[in-house]
Structure formats: C-alpha cells, structure tokens
Amino acid sequence: MTSQLKTMLLLALLSGIIIVMGGALGGRTGIIIALGLALLMNVGSYWYSDKIVLSMYQAQELSPSDAPALHAMVEDLAATAGIPKPRICVIPEDAPNAFATGRDPEHGVVAVTQGIMRLLSPEELKGVLAHEIGHIANRDILIQTVAGVMGSAIVSIANMMQFAAIFGGNRSEGEGGGSGFLGGILMALLAPIAAGIIQMAISRSREYLADDTGARLCGQPLALAGALGKLQSWSRQIPMRRGNATTAEMFIVAPLFGGGMANLFSTHPPIEERIARLQQMARAR
DSSP, X not given: OOHHHHHHHHHHHHHHHHHHHHXXXXXXXXXXXXXXXXXXXXXXXXXXXXXXXXXXXXXXEOOTTTOHHHHHHXXXXXXXXXXXXXXXXXXXXXXOOEEEEOSSGGGOEEEEEHHHHHHSOHHHHXXXXXXXXXXXXXXXXXXXXXXXXXXXXXXXXXHHHHHXXXXXXXXXXXXXXXXXXXXXXXXXXXXXXXXXXXXXXXXXXXXXXXXXXXXXXXXXXXXXXXXXXXXXXXXXXXXXXXXXXXXXXXXXXXXXXXXXXXXXXXXXXXXXXXXXXXXXXXXXX
C-alpha cells in the first residue's frame, strides 16, 4: 500500500469515527458543532504554524551570504521539486535534527540545527534537506492540520458525550441517541485514543513518503539512509534543550524513541525500516 493511499484511508477512518460519535451524540447537529469547534481551534495554528514553531526553537533566518552552500543545495532541490525556494533557518541546538514548516509551498521554511550542519557530510545534509523539501512539496503541513482538525473534533464530541452520559442526555431515544450511559462513556474514553493512534499513523506514512520523495530529489538514497543512521545515534545522546513533545512529529528524527506498544504512539516509523527502504531504492536504481 502506498503512503498516499494509506493516508487517505486513515483520514477516512477519522471521518468515520466523527460520524459515529456525532450520530450517537446528536446526529448531524452534533457532527457540525464538533467540526466547527475543531476548525476554530486549528485554523490559527495552521495559518501561523511557521511563526509559532520557529519562535519556540529560537530559529534565525540564514541569508545566502551566511551559508552559500546550504542555500545552493536548497535552491537546487526546490527547483527539482518544482516549488519556490523555501526560507532557511538555523536553530541554536547541538542536537542534530531538522524540520520543515509553512502552510503551503509558497510559505515553506526549512530549519536545521547547528548540530546537524556539523555532523553530516555535504551529501548526507543534502539528503536531509531533500526529505524536508519533500514534506513541503507533498503539503504535509496541510494534511497534518486536517488530521488535527478531525482529532480535535473527536475530542470535543467525546467531552460532550461524557457530559451527556453523566447527566442523562444520552439515555433518550432521540435522533442518534440510545447509546446508553455505559456505551457513551466507553466511546467517549476510547475514541480519542483511537484518533490519536490514527493521527500518529498518518504522520508515519508521511515520513515514509518524504523519505521516498527526498531520495528521488537528491538522487542519493544511501546518503539519506546514512544521515538517518547518524541522526538516530546522536539524537539519543544529545537531547533538544528546547524540545517539546507536541512538535516531535515535525522533525526528521523524533527526539524521543520507544519500542513495543510505544510504536503505536510514535510519530515516526522505526529508523531501521526507513533505512532498509532507502537501501532497497538504491538497489533498484
């Protein structure tokens, strides 16, 4: 299954949860109320996402004279991807990492830490930049925002369902009602967890797609694979001083790692799997 198809199916699953929960709470009215609340909560963060996250990490924009080689790489990759050249920012962090932000390709930003520029070879750094430009070209900020709106709607409906179940509003046989006290409470508790898992699965599918896109843009899948290996090793040793768990999904390598059940709640696929896919791409060339 391709990453694009998987993303569509996961978004459809989120939509299905909203429809079921909205119907149980109050039919079409419940769905409209929840989606309206979610849009209000998320539209601002989408529109100003670049300013918010860049400020959080104290990122500073780099001019072409500050980093001519870096600008040349980004310009070449953006031209290959067919998008405007993104702005480039540096984050004052020793932890090697990078992310992309911006609500659309016309407002794209690629941010790299000081640590990643010291750690990686030029070829590996270009692979990382290609991955981030892949996120911009694939409009992943928009897709994650849509998923966030749906997830927020589910949480809003869950909160309303708990209130309705506790105070008896869900015991009647009105429009979409009748789920009962216990059923309402269970759905209200479990649906947000399911939505969170689905959102993280969407994030993982977009990481795979950005790896594929980045490898094609830079023409060196093994360079990106080598960069991922180094980043995983060093990010475990050097934590982000300004790291925030809510922004972990933005980075090329998640600041936190886990195994077992934690993989369900990971915003990134296992690095080993990403490297193996890139190695397979290189063999197929």
